[in-house]
Structure formats: C-alpha cells, structure tokens
Amino acid sequence: MVANPDTIEQVTGQKYKYGFVSDIESEYAPKGLNEDIVRFISTKKNEPEWMLEWRLEAYRRWLQMEEPTWARVHYPKIDFQDAYYYAAPKGNSDKPKSLEEVDPELLRTYEKLGIPLSEQKMLAGVAVDAVFDSVSVATTFKAKLEEAGVIFCPISEALQKHPDLVRKYLGTVVPVTDNFYATLNSAVFSDGSFVYIPKGVRCPMELSTYFRINASNTGQFERTLIIADEGSYVSYLEGCTAPMRDEHQLHAAVVELVALKDAEIKYSTVQNWYPGDENGKGGIYNFVTKRGDCRGANSKISWTQVETGSAITWKYPSCILRGDNSVGEFYSIAITNHFQQADTGTKMIHLGRNTKSRIIAKGISAGQAQSTYRGLVSIHPRAEGARNYTQCDSLLIGSACGAHTVPYIESRNPTATVEHEATTSKISDDQLFYCRSRGIETEEAVTLIVNGFCREVLQQLPMEFAVEAQKLVGISLEGSVG
Amino acid sequence: MLEIKNLHASVQGKEILKGLTLTVGAGQVHAIMGPNGSGKSTLSYVLAGREGYDVTQGQILFKGEDITALLPEERAAKGMFLAFQYPLEIPGVSTMTFLRTAINAQRKTRGETPLDAVQFLKLVRASAKKLNISEDMLKRALNVGFSGGEKKRNEILQLALLKPAFAILDETDSGLDIDALKLVAEGVNAERAPDRSFLVITHYQRLLGYIVPDAVHVLAGGRIVRSGDKSLALLLEEQGYDAVIEQAA
Numbered sequence: 001m002v003a004n005p006d007t008i009e010q011v012t013g014q015k016y017k018y019g020f021v022s023d024i025e026s027e028y029a030p031k032g033l034n035e036d037i038v039r040f041i042s043t044k045k046n047e048p049e050w051m052l053e054w055r056l057e058a059y060r061r062w063l064q065m066e067e068p069t070w071a072r073v074h075y076p077k078i079d080f081q082d083a084y085y086y087a088a089p090k091g092n093s094d095k096p097k098s099l100e101e102v103d104p105e106l107l108r109t110y111e112k113l114g115i116p117l118s119e120q121k122m123l124a125g126v127a128v129d130a131v132f133d134s135v136s137v138a139t140t141f142k143a144k145l146e147e148a149g150v151i152f153c154p155i156s157e158a159l160q161k162h163p164d165l166v167r168k169y170l171g172t173v174v175p176v177t178d179n180f181y182a183t184l185n186s187a188v189f190s191d192g193s194f195v196y197i198p199k200g201v202r203c204p205m206e207l208s209t210y211f212r213i214n215a216s217n218t219g220q221f222e223r224t225l226i227i228a229d230e231g232s233y234v235s236y237l238e239g240c241t242a243p244m245r246d247e248h249q250l251h252a253a254v255v256e257l258v259a260l261k262d263a264e265i266k267y268s269t270v271q272n273w274y275p276g277d278e279n280g281k282g283g284i285y286n287f288v289t290k291r292g293d294c295r296g297a298n299s300k301i302s303w304t305q306v307e308t309g310s311a312i313t314w315k316y317p318s319c320i321l322r323g324d325n326s327v328g329e330f331y332s333i334a335i336t337n338h339f340q341q342a343d344t345g346t347k348m349i350h351l352g353r354n355t356k357s358r359i360i361a362k363g364i365s366a367g368q369a370q371s372t373y374r375g376l377v378s379i380h381p382r383a384e385g386a387r388n389y390t391q392c393d394s395l396l397i398g399s400a401c402g403a404h405t406v407p408y409i410e411s412r413n414p415t416a417t418v419e420h421e422a423t424t425s426k427i428s429d430d431q432l433f434y435c436r437s438r439g440i441e442t443e444e445a446v447t448l449i450v451n452g453f454c455r456e457v458l459q460q461l462p463m464e465f466a467v468e469a470q471k472l473v474g475i476s477l478e479g480s481v482g
Numbered sequence: 483m484l485e486i487k488n489l490h491a492s493v494q495g496k497e498i499l500k501g502l503t504l505t506v507g508a509g510q511v512h513a514i515m516g517p518n519g520s521g522k523s524t525l526s527y528v529l530a531g532r533e534g535y536d537v538t539q540g541q542i543l544f545k546g547e548d549i550t551a552l553l554p555e556e557r558a559a560k561g562m563f564l565a566f567q568y569p570l571e572i573p574g575v576s577t578m579t580f581l582r583t584a585i586n587a588q589r590k591t592r593g594e595t596p597l598d599a600v601q602f603l604k605l606v607r608a609s610a611k612k613l614n615i616s617e618d619m620l621k622r623a624l625n626v627g628f629s630g631g632e633k634k635r636n637e638i639l640q641l642a643l644l645k646p647a648f649a650i651l652d653e654t655d656s657g658l659d660i661d662a663l664k665l666v667a668e669g670v671n672a673e674r675a676p677d678r679s680f681l682v683i684t685h686y687q688r689l690l691g692y693i694v695p696d697a698v699h700v701l702a703g704g705r706i707v708r709s710g711d712k713s714l715a716l717l718l719e720e721q722g723y724d725a726v727i728e729q730a731a
Contacts, residue, residue, distance in 0.1 A: 429533070434570040437530045438640065439558035439588035448583055452574030452623065
C-alpha cells in the first residue's frame with residue numbers, strides 16, 4: 001500500500017496541524033498515521049531519543065512497503081488512515097458500571113469457562129474501584145520474581161528502567177524492516193511485556209496472563225520481548241481463554257524471543273478474540289509476527305498456540321535455530337467456525353549443527369471457515385545433521401468449510417532429515433451416533449472428538465490452561481453441527 | 483419393557499422395516515435372527531434413534547412411553563443401549579475419558595449428580611476386571627488399534643457401566659474366536675437381571691448356545707415371520723433361513 005499521500009497530506013494539513021504533539025495531557029491522538037503521530041506516541045511514553053528514531057525509521061520504511069496478499073485470507077481493504085494509533089486506557093466513566101451492562105453472550109461464555117465473578121468484571125472491562133484480591137496476589141508475585149532477579153514489566157517501563165537491555169535486543173529477532181505489519185508495529189506499538197531471565201535462573205512461576213491484565217492495558221499494537229540469558233528457563237502464557245472486550249478491529253503484534261546458550265523459553269498462547277458473528281460480520285483481524293531466536297548452543301524455544309478467535313488470523317510463530325544443537329518446537333491448534341479464516345503455521349530455520357525442530361499442527365474447520373497451514377522448514381548448508389519432523393492434521397466438520405496445507409521444505413544440507421506427514425479427516429456421522437447412543441449429546445460429542453484430535457497439542461499447555469482450553473474448544477464449535 | 487407395534491421404517495426413502503411387531507418383557511432375552519438384508523441392523527438403529535432411519539408408521543414403547551420421536555441421547559438416558567457390530571474409533575480420546583463422559587452425560591440428563599473421579603475409577607476397575615480388560619487398554623484411545631475381541635469386550639464394559647434397561651447386541655459375535663465369544667457371553671450373562679432385557683441380533687446359533695434366549699424371532703423382508711423358543715435357532719442352523727422362511731410363508 002501504503003502511501004496514499006493525498007490522505008496523509010489531507011489529514012496532516014487539516015486536523016493534525018502541529019501543536020498536539022506537545023499536548024501531553026490529551027488522551028487520544030487524532031485519527032490517521034504520520035510522523036507526528038509516531039512522535040506523539042513516543043513523547044507520551046517519555047521514550048529515549050533512540051527509541052523515537054527507531055520508530056521513525058520503521059514508519060518511513062513502512063511507507064515504502066506493500067501489504068502482503070499471499071495468505072489465503074480475504075477481507076475488505078484496510079484504510080490505515082482511518083484508525084486511532086494512540087488512545088490512553090479508558091477512564092472509569094466510559095466503562096460499563098456493572099456486569100448487567102455487559103453483553104450477556106460474553107457473560108455466558110465466562111460462565112461456561114468457569115471464570116470467577118471478580119475476573120469476569122476485569123475481563124469485561126467493568127469499572128471497579130475496589131481493590132481486587134488479585135492485586136495483592138500480583139504484589140506477592142512481583143516480590144518473588146524480584147528475588148530471583150527476573151524482570152517482568154510493561155515494555156514502556158523497561159524502556160525507562162532498563163533501556164540498555166531493551167536497546168540491545170529489540171528488533172534483533174524481528175527487524176524493523178521485517179514485514180508490513182511488523183514494521184507498522186515497530187512504528188506505533190503501544191505497549192506490551194518485557195521479560196528478562198538472568199543467567200542460570202529458572203523462573204519460579206509461569207508468567208501468566210491474569211497477572212499481566214492487572215498490570216497493564218496493552219492494546220492493539222502489542223510488543224513483547226523476552227530474553228532468556230544463559231542457562232535460564234521461562235514459561236510464558238499469553239492471552240486468555242475468555243474473550244475480552246476489545247474496541248480495535250486491527251491487531252498487529254510483534255513478539256520477539258531470545259534464548260541464549262543452554263536457555264529455554266516456552267511460550268503458550270490462547271487467542272480467543274471476537275471472531276465475528278455467525279454471518280461473518282465484524283471480528284478482529286489479527287496480523288501477528290512472532291519469532292524466536294535460539295541464539296546460543298543447546299537452547300530451546302517452544303511455541304504452543306490455541307487459536308480460536310479472530311475473523312482473520314495471520315500468524316507464523318517461528319524459530320531461528322542458530323545455536324548448535326538448538327531445538328525449536330511448534331504445537332498449534334487452529335479452530336475456525338462460521339466465516340473465520342486462519343492462515344497460520346511456522347518457520348523453522350536451521351542454521352546450526354544438529355539442530356532439531358518439531359511441528360505438530362492441528363487445524364479444525366467448521367461452518368464456512370477456511371483454515372490453512374503454511375509452513376517452512378529450511379535447512380541451511382552449515383546445518384549438519386539437522387532434523388525436522390512435521391505433522392499436519394486437518395479435521396473438517398460439515399461440508400462447506402475448507403482445510404489447506406502449504407508446506408515448504410528447503411534442504412541445502414545432504415545430512416539433514418526432514419519428515420512430513422499430513423492427514424485430513426472428517427467427524428463422521430457414525431462417530432457422532434456412537435457417542436449419542438451412549439448418552440452424549442451432539443455438541444459434547446463434537447467437543448470430545450475435537451479434544452481427542454488436539455490432544456498432542458493440549459498436552460503441551462500448562463495444566464490449568466489446558467483445562468480451560470479444552471472447554472474453549474467446545475465453545476468455539478458451538479452450532480457447528482446441525 | 484419394550485413394545486414395538488407395526489413398525490415401518492425407511493432409509494433414504496426405501497422402506498426396510500415393513501410392519502414389525504415385537505414385545506420383550508422385563509428380564510427377558512430375545513434373539514433376532516435373519517439373513518443378510520432382512521433389516522436386522524436397521525432395527526437396531528431405529529431402536530437407538532439414529533438419524534436417517536425414519537419411522538413412517540407404528541410405535542416404539544419403552545417402559546410404556548412412546549420414544550419414537552426421541553433423540554439417541556435421550557433414549558440412552560432412559561436406559562436404551564446398543565452394542566455396535568462395528569464399534570467406532572475415536573482417536574485421542576482415552577477409553578476411560580469416553581466412559582466417564584458417557585456415564586456423567588446420562589446422569590446429568592436424569593438429573594443425578596456426576597460421579598467424581600474416585601467413584602468412577604472404582605466402578606470401572608471392578609467391571610473391567612471381570613471382562614479381562616487391562617488398565618492399559620482403558621488408557622488407550624477408544625477402540626483405536628483394538629483387536630476385534632477387545633472392541634466387543636469394550637462394548638460389554640460400557641453395557642456393564644451404563645446399566646441400561648434394554649440392551650441391543652448387534653452381531654456381537656461377529657469376528658470373535660471361541661475364547662473371545664465365551665468371554666463376551668459371560669460378560670453379558672453377568673448383566674442379566676430381572677429389570678434388564680436384551681435383544682440379541684445374530685446370524686448364527688453359536689452365540690445363543692452361550693446366551694440362552696427366552697424367545698427367538700426370524701426376521702425376513704422387514705417383518706418377523708416366525709417366533710419360537712430357543713429350539714427355533716437350532717432349526718435354522720439345521721435347515722437354513724430359506725427353508726424356515728418358506729415354511730412360515
């Protein structure tokens with residue numbers, strides 16, 4: 001795209017003038033995107049000069065870039081000038097006053113997931129003045145993490161407190177120039193998480209969502225940076241099984257992981273954003289760039305994702321296996337129902353010797369949905385003895401949906417071993433009748449069968465997450481079988 | 483217990499059952515025998531409520547209640563059970579999980595509290611032992627990679643756990659060697675009770691040597707053409723279906 005210079009000029013010329021950049025008190029930047037908006041965001045966050053330059057470089061680069069069209073997803077053209085790129089968290093006056101004002105459909109889902117009332121309020125964005133129990137829990141967690149030397153804070157805070165660490169690693173896995181959405185994110189990212197695990201430290205707890213929701217409001221251009229120093233370990237949980245109130249249609253997050261020598265990062269995601277209604281109206285567009293760099297020898301990065309939400313998912317969590325003997329894993333469940341479209345997969349880039357990767361991707365399509373696995377396994381000349389195992393399974397429910405598998409394999413080293421297996425199956429009427437004849441009603445039967453299909457991936461999730469994810473599978477497929 | 487009155491049923495517009503009438507009393511075991519294509523499997527599916535098996539005429543009364551319009555899961559909760567000729571595989575779902583889901587689904591429909599993990603384990607272990615089903619088999623994905631005998635034993639395990647009032651055994655003997663057949667028959671006999679009836683569908687007399695029926699019916703052309711006691715099964719074995727059906731006509 002981008003540059004529709006007319007629009008930009010028009011907007012800058014009229015609404016944006018100058019002036020607002022210094023207006024630190026203002027809650028919103030005007031609609032649209034230009035250099036002033038980028039400056040505004042940076043100023044708002046009190047960022048160091050280098051960070052502003054970094055953002056501006058990204059913005060200028062973005063202007064030259066084309067929106068990618070290779071994915072098997074279709075949506076109306078996005079007008080990037082018709083969006084807000086900075087909005088402070090909403091004040092209590094704009095929020096629903098109580099759960100009664102919240103969409104009952106949302107509450108029904110919370111109930112099914114068994115989420116406690118206090119958390120329901122938080123997730124639904126209800127204005128709460130009283131202090132949550134969870135706040136004190138968060139404080140305890142913080143103390144425990146500090147004791148271990150773990151840094152876990154919003155990236156905006158890290159830029160103030162640990163600028164050197166951020167500067168050293170930011171953009172080293174997903175460069176500013178990487179792709180259209182990542183570059184956009186680099187220019188305008190609002191906030192996100194920063195994690196640093198010191199040498200030899202095993203992070204004493206799962207760094208989890210609930211904690212993070214309490215800590216910050218992240219918004220649509222999220223930026224996450226996780227560094228596991230030599231010999232350290234961390235398990236990070238992103239997202240939430242419960243759908244969250246969300247005002248933004250376009251999401252373009254970037255996640256960068258760096259694992260140094262002997263370090264391990266386990267990154268789990270449950271994404272359950274609004275998928276649009278059963279007629280395909282509305283829903284979130286999710287264009288995410290996630291990449292991990294196994295920078296040191298014997299390091300390991302493992303991605304696990306359960307993608308059930310969003311109207312459009314465009315996401316390829318990848319591993320660069322740079323260190324010798326490093327290991328990359330990708331476990332994925334992508335569920336699409338109604339008119340959802342998901343184009344997701346991974347890239348395993350084998351650079352080091354004896355590097356290993358494992359890909360287990362499970363795609364489930366129901367309704368009119370389209371689900372695509374797109375993956376690349378690339379073995380570079382130096383990657384002696386590299387190994388990959390890929391398994392892609394698709395499950396179809398009904399006859400109007402589609403599943404597609406697009407695996408790319410490039411091997412430039414004759415000692416490498418690459419295996420690829422793919423299956424496509426349907427939930428059969430026989431299976432459903434068998435379950436029903438035992439007293440299990442159709443929807444529960446579908447949930448049971450799909451959970452069985454996804455088992456290898458669900459097993460990778462941390463325990464408490466796995467239980468909720470299983471329920472979520474059922475909820476996502478409601479109404480998929482007549 | 484079960485009363486089938488003038489039952490007509492079609493599959494894809496083709497009439498398969500053509501006025502079948504049958505009454506099975508409480509605690510009784512009735513056998514249905516018949517040649518291929520006589521409507522035996524259709525009968526079992528119609529009783530269990532399978533979609534696509536449309537009742538066009540007649541009634542099925544189960545414990546006095548007309549269940550003709552009920553869904554399969556509703557019938558199951560009321561105590562209808564079908565042991566499948568070809569039990570289905572469900573990859574990734576352990577036999578244990580499946581059993582527990584089924585038991586608790588039925589309990590829920592009946593307004594009973596679900597069994598907790600401990601209660602369930604106790605129950606399932608006791609029943610599994612009798613059928614020589616190992617702990618390992620219970621942990622494996624339902625019917626995936628099971629031998630013919632294991633699949634059938636697993637059906638009987640479900641019967642033992644779900645404790646239905648009426649159990650249909652659809653060619654449970656098919657694909658079983660003598661030892662497996664004995665084991666399965668013993669499993670069934672152990673479940674015989676004054677408040678539980680059985681409909682045993684089979685081609686051969688052999689099974690009825692182990693599960694001795696109170697009555698034997700010959701199904702041909704979608705109707706019961708002849709009924710008798712267990713000696714009828716022997717007669718069939720001796721003379722073949724054609725001769726017996728001809729005599730009936």
